[in-house]
Amino acid sequence: MNYDVIITGGGLGGLTAGAKLAREGKKILLLEQHSQPGGCATTFKRGVYTLEVGLHEMDGPSPGDMKNRIFSELEVTDNVQLLKIPEFYRFISSNVDITIPHDPVRAAELLRERFPGQEDGIDNYFGQILKPRRKGAGGTSLPEMSVGDWLDSIIDNEDLKLVLLGNLGYFSDDPYSLSMTYYNTAQRSYYSGGGASFIKGGSQMLSDHLARFIKTHGGEVLTGHIATGFVTENNAVKGVSFRNKGDRTKKELKAFAPDLVMNNAPGLFVSWLPEKYRARLTNELTGQKTGASLLTVYFGFNKNLAAIGNRHYSTFIYDDSVRRQSDIPENNQAGYDRRSFTFVDYGRIDSGLAPEGRSVGAVCCIDYLSDWENLPQKDYHRRKEETAELFINRIEKILPGFREAVDYCEVATAATVNRYTLNPGGAVYGFARLPSLPSIDPSVLPPNVHIASAWGKTGGGFSGAIYGGYLCAFNILRSPAGSRI
Numbered sequence: 443m444n445y446d447v448i449i450t451g452g453g454l455g456g457l458t459a460g461a462k463l464a465r466e467g468k469k470i471l472l473l474e475q476h477s478q479p480g481g482c483a484t485t486f487k488r489g490v491y492t493l494e495v496g497l498h499e500m501d502g503p504s505p506g507d508m509k510n511r512i513f514s515e516l517e518v519t520d521n522v523q524l525l526k527i528p529e530f531y532r533f534i535s536s537n538v539d540i541t542i543p544h545d546p547v548r549a550a551e552l553l554r555e556r557f558p559g560q561e562d563g564i565d566n567y568f569g570q571i572l573k574p575r576r577k578g579a580g581g582t583s584l585p586e587m588s589v590g591d592w593l594d595s596i597i598d599n600e601d602l603k604l605v606l607l608g609n610l611g612y613f614s615d616d617p618y619s620l621s622m623t624y625y626n627t628a629q630r631s632y633y634s635g636g637g638a639s640f641i642k643g644g645s646q647m648l649s650d651h652l653a654r655f656i657k658t659h660g661g662e663v664l665t666g667h668i669a670t671g672f673v674t675e676n677n678a679v680k681g682v683s684f685r686n687k688g689d690r691t692k693k694e695l696k697a698f699a700p701d702l703v704m705n706n707a708p709g710l711f712v713s714w715l716p717e718k719y720r721a722r723l724t725n726e727l728t729g730q731k732t733g734a735s736l737l738t739v740y741f742g743f744n745k746n747l748a749a750i751g752n753r754h755y756s757t758f759i760y761d762d763s764v765r766r767q768s769d770i771p772e773n774n775q776a777g778y779d780r781r782s783f784t785f786v787d788y789g790r791i792d793s794g795l796a797p798e799g800r801s802v803g804a805v806c807c808i809d810y811l812s813d814w815e816n817l818p819q820k821d822y823h824r825r826k827e828e829t830a831e832l833f834i835n836r837i838e839k840i841l842p843g844f845r846e847a848v849d850y851c852e853v854a855t856a857a858t859v860n861r862y863t864l865n866p867g868g869a870v871y872g873f874a875r876l877p878s879l880p881s882i883d884p885s886v887l888p889p890n891v892h893i894a895s896a897w898g899k900t901g902g903g904f905s906g907a908i909y910g911g912y913l914c915a916f917n918i919l920r921s922p923a924g925s926r927i
Contacts, residue, residue, distance in 0.1 A: 443697040445471045445662075447918065448682050450669040451705025453481025453863070454904060455894040457652035458911030459703050459918075460661060461516045466919055470661030471697050472653075473684050475668035480649030481705075481863055482870055483904065485795075488850055491742035491802050492795040495854075496870070497645040498756060498786045498806070499527045499638035500904045501631035509905060512912050521651050524639040525791050530632060532754040533608040534840065536762040537601050541754060542608065544637030546572055553602065563597035567606060571630050574623075586878040589625045590617035590767045600766040607767065608758040611784060612903065614874060615734040615808045616771040624875040624901060631905065643794040645904070669706075672714040672891075673698065679716070679888045701918050705895045705911075708882060709866050715888070722886035731876060733902065734774070735856035735868035737809035739830050742850030743801045746789045750843035755790040759783055759840065774808040778829045783807035785837060800849070805833045811867045814857040826853040871902030892918060 447463050449456045452474030460472045478484060482496035503509040503524070513519045530542040530549070540556060543549050550568050554561050570592075587595075589610075593603045607617055613628055614620035632638055641648050653663045666687050673681040673696055681698035704711055709732075712723045760782045764773050773782055789801030796802050814822065830851050838844045856868035865872075872895065873881070881899040884892070894914035896902030901910075 443471070443695075445469045445697060445699040447471075447701045447703060448697055448699040449473065449703040449705055449894075450682060450684075450711070451481070451895065452476070452479035452649075452653065452663065452665065453705050453895060454483050454649065454652075454907035455896065455898070455911035455914070456481075456703060456705030457649060457656070458512065458516070458908050459705070459892075459894040459915040460663075460911075461652045461655045461659075462512075462912055462915035463918065464656045464659035464661040465515065466915075468661075468918075470656055470659075471699070472656060472661065472663045473667045473669050473682070474663070474665045475687060475864065476862055477666055478646070478649075479653040479663060479665060480646055481907075482859070483645040483649045483907075485644035485646040488740075488742060488852065490797050490800065491850055492644055493740040493742070493802060493852070494644045494788065494793075494795060494804065495738075497641060497904060498784070498804075499632075499640055500524075501628070501638050502634075502905070503639070504631065504634050507631065508909060508912070512908060516652065516655055518648065518651060522648050523642040525642050525793070527638045527640060527755055528790060529755065530637065531608050531756040531758050533605050533758050533760070535601065535604055535760040535764065538605055540605060542605070544633060546633040549633070553605070557599055557602045560597060560599050560602050563599075563602070566596040567593075568633075571626055571633060574626055574630075587622050588618045588877045589614075589620045589622050592622045593617070593767065603767055604760055604764065607770070608760075609756075609784075610770065611736075611758075611782075611806070611808055613871065615774045617767050618771075619731075619874060619876055621875045621877045621879075623877075628901075628903065628905075640788070640791060640793060642792065669711075670694065672702070672711070672716075674716050677716040677718060679891055701890050701892065703892050703894050703914055703918075707865050707869075707872070707895070707897050708893065710864060715891075719886065719888055719891075723882070726882050726886045729879065730882070731874040732867045733869045733871040733874040735809045735811060735859050735865075736870050737778075737807050737813075737829070737856065738854045739805040739833050740850075740852045740854070741803045741805075741848055742796065743789070743803065743847045744849040745799065745847050746801045747787050747803065747841070747844070747847060748789065750841060750847060752787050752790075752841055755787060757785045757787075757840075759785065759836070775810075778807070778832050779836070781807050783833065783836075805837070809856040809868070811856040811860055814855045822857070826855065829853055870896075871906075872896030872898070875901055 446468040449472040859868035894911040898910045
């Protein structure tokens with residue numbers, strides 16, 4: 443089987459790359475080991491409820507956002523409905539209960555009123571987020587630092603820092619190990635141009651559209667098929683070997699192409715590489731840190747939660763033990779009775795995830811595979827049930843009547859993410875975005891092997907994966923074919 447480009451992995455990075463390349467006339471083969479495309483951009487059905495796996499809100503699209511161009515080219519705009527989110531988030535801690543709007547002007551005004559004496563720090567924060575300075579006095583480059591160090595340098599009120607870090611879990615588990623540059627770029631997209639969006643019907647709508655787009659432009663998308671290695675010849679990568687996971691004989695198949703796009707973690711394909719490249723990538727990976735995973739409790743409700751008084755789409759609840767930024771990493775390792783979490787109520791918008799009179803929602807918190815691995819199956823399921831009960835109790839204290847509204851409940855752990863995506867550690871955002879640590883240098887890979895995923899230069903999240911996939915396709919299209927073989 444011969445193609446122009448083979449893509450291993452059907453997450454948003456692989457789907458976007460495949461759709462762009464197919465649009466430009468390339469013959470595509472995309473292999474996805476799961477039964478449906480999307481990676482973390484998927485949904486699943488439980489009775490009358492459609493449960494969203496990963497998307498709480500997608501930044502933008504706002505004016506100047508590259509997603510506008512991508513969505514237009516790939517016909518997303520005409521086939522997928524984006525719903526605006528009403529506010530950025532509600533933040534609750536032992537000392538603060540505040541709702542942050544998406545509008546940065548209103549957000550800054552609200553924070554100045556709530557935190558008198560912190561006006562300079564608030565202005566500095568939004569100034570850097572919205573109009574980042576790359577140069578300091580004398581034209582010298584500003585030093586890279588962590589978000590935690592940056593906030594410490596401009597703000598001295600610990601509660602205010604925590605409020606501004608309400609959605610830290612969108613990016614990282616530790617403000618002191620998160621690149622300020624990466625954070626600012628991502629956070630800017632939530633505050634600029636009208637806020638964030640949710641895909642009506644769930645993120646599977648976007649993933650399915652991109653898969654259909656590839657197929658209607660002559661490509662193949664094989665779900666339930668897993669890549670098992672590279673086909674190499676004279677230290678050059680010529681194609682991939684793969685198999686149908688449903689084939690009990692485990693018959694190995696092969697496909698060939700001048701370009702290969704990896705929509706999976708580099709740690710999964712490093713052993714596939716010819717020896718000289720394997721050593722280079724192995725060395726490159728030693729400096730990288732795998733990011734955190736997430737635990738999610740999915741809920742189906744027998745009513746819209748507005749009936750019991752909920753008025754917010756995203757609510758970030760920081761545990762009482764978190765008094766300052768430095769408490770966040772330790773809390774993320776605490777028991778689930780104390781671990782800070784997010785509650786998302788999809789019933790606040792016309793999400794299309796539940797029938798009239800019902801709704802769905804989710805609890806989400808930082809998680810680690812080490813919290814769940816090596817447990818006997820019986821203990822694993824018992825612990826998931828106990829964890830769901832803990833979070834139901836915690837939300838009931840904030841929103842009385844919550845327990846009675848729960849009609850269905852299911853828990854996905856870091857082990858679940860690992861099983862369905864194969865990501866090491868169940869990581870959802872790829873590598874941790876550490877200060878001053880560059881992404882993997884493409885030169886350590888064969889010239890015809892490309893990365894298009896959360897593990898690449900543009901990072902994780904929906905937008906990061908989409909950008910990475912599109913830019914990967916763009917680079918393939920503009921490079922002379924001979925230089926990649």
